[in-house]
Amino acid sequence: DYLTMNSSRCAACKYLRKRCPSECIFSPYFPPNNPQRFACVHRIYGASNIGRMLQQLPVYLRAQAADCLYYEAQCRIENPVYGCVGMISTLHQQIFSAQEQLAKVHAEIALINNAYTQQGSSQFQQFDGLLSDLNNFPMESMDTSNQVPWCL
Amino acid sequence: MGGNSPCASCKLLRRRCAKDCIFAPYFPSDDPHKFAIVHKVFGASNVSKMLQELPVHQRADAVSSLVYEANARVRDPVYGCVGAISYLQNQVSQLQMQLAVAQAEILCIQMQQEPAMPTPQTDVPDEKSFLLQHNLPQYLNYTSSTTSSNVISDSFKRETLFGHDMVS
Numbered sequence: 001d002y003l004t005m006n007s008s009r010c011a012a013c014k015y016l017r018k019r020c021p022s023e024c025i026f027s028p029y030f031p032p033n034n035p036q037r038f039a040c041v042h043r044i045y046g047a048s049n050i051g052r053m054l055q056q057l058p059v060y061l062r063a064q065a066a067d068c069l070y071y072e073a074q075c076r077i078e079n080p081v082y083g084c085v086g087m088i089s090t091l092h093q094q095i096f097s098a099q100e101q102l103a104k105v106h107a108e109i110a111l112i113n114n115a116y117t118q119q120g121s122s123q124f125q126q127f128d129g130l131l132s133d134l135n136n137f138p139m140e141s142m143d144t145s146n147q148v149p150w151c152l
Numbered sequence: 153m154g155g156n157s158p159c160a161s162c163k164l165l166r167r168r169c170a171k172d173c174i175f176a177p178y179f180p181s182d183d184p185h186k187f188a189i190v191h192k193v194f195g196a197s198n199v200s201k202m203l204q205e206l207p208v209h210q211r212a213d214a215v216s217s218l219v220y221e222a223n224a225r226v227r228d229p230v231y232g233c234v235g236a237i238s239y240l241q242n243q244v245s246q247l248q249m250q251l252a253v254a255q256a257e258i259l260c261i262q263m264q265q266e267p268a269m270p271t272p273q274t275d276v277p278d279e280k281s282f283l284l285q286h287n288l289p290q291y292l293n294y295t296s297s298t299t300s301s302n303v304i305s306d307s308f309k310r311e312t313l314f315g316h317d318m319v320s
Contacts, residue, residue: 044202046195053193053229061230068234071292072221080202081210084233085217091240098247105254112261 011038016047025051029066037070044073160187165196174203178215186219193222238293 010027013020015038020027030038041050050069054062075084082089158169159176164187169176179187190199199218203211225232
């Protein structure tokens with residue numbers, strides 16, 4: 001009938017050592033020139049889970065899903081304990097710290113504006129102390145590499 | 153941990169729950185959903201492999217993160233956790249911008265004032281601290297409109313980051 005040439009099989013079918021049919025669910029997203037991509041997702045999710053997840057999606061969303069699965073699999077291989085969830089945790093902490101810092105700067109602006117709209121020098125001395133207090137607020141270390149949210 | 157009742161994993165897989173079952177400490181029988189969802193996304197044998205490759209003291213955290221990822225993937229079958237990461241990274245960028253604007257505003261105010269006035273020292277944020285070591289590659293940088301709101305809003309509940317199913 002037709003020969004299944006090595007070059008026409010997708011990376012998944014090559015890896016799994018099977019024929020690659022024309023309607024192979026993997027082949028649009030796991031081209032033969034990138035064997036590592038399939039090896040990576042297969043290691044974390046397994047071929048049948050990948051196939052099932054892609055199969056359950058409309059065709060136009062499958063490429064994005066495959067990319068996301070590949071990214072998450074890479075994160076999991078790189079960080080076997082937390083995977084990409086470690087990144088989410090770090091981002092939460094960065095947002096929290098940035099919000100704190102922003103609030104502090106806004107407070108400084110409010111104080112400065114207040115100080116300069118007041119009449120008389122005695123008012124300025126009063127705000128001097130407040131400004132220096134603000135500047136002495138301890139800032140949390142930005143090193144969040146070892147922190148996890150559920151321990152806080 | 154004594155007791156003869158099989159863990160949630162062995163119940164689902166319909167097999168004998170051995171004394172040294174790798175799943176038992178992390179998938180108690182009273183929470184069948186937890187294992188079911190991890191099994192659905194990753195598969196029991198993959199989870200077992202992943203746990204075996206980790207020292208025992210890290211396995212609970214690994215299970216929690218796998219449960220979180222599996223939940224995210226079920227709620228958002230296209231983007232999973234990547235949707236939340238993309239959204240949060242945008243948040244960080246926006247905050248960075250707001251901080252820069254606010255600090256420029258302070259400079260403006262200072263320049264408008266008399267030179268005798270105190271010049272408050274503002275903490276210049278270390279910009280590198282806002283950037284992840286592993287930023288999402290550009291092709292994965294989705295806007296919030298393309299991602300499921302469930303995963304994003306849940307990811308902001310910091311105390312439930314790993315879901316109510318988490319074994320603490």
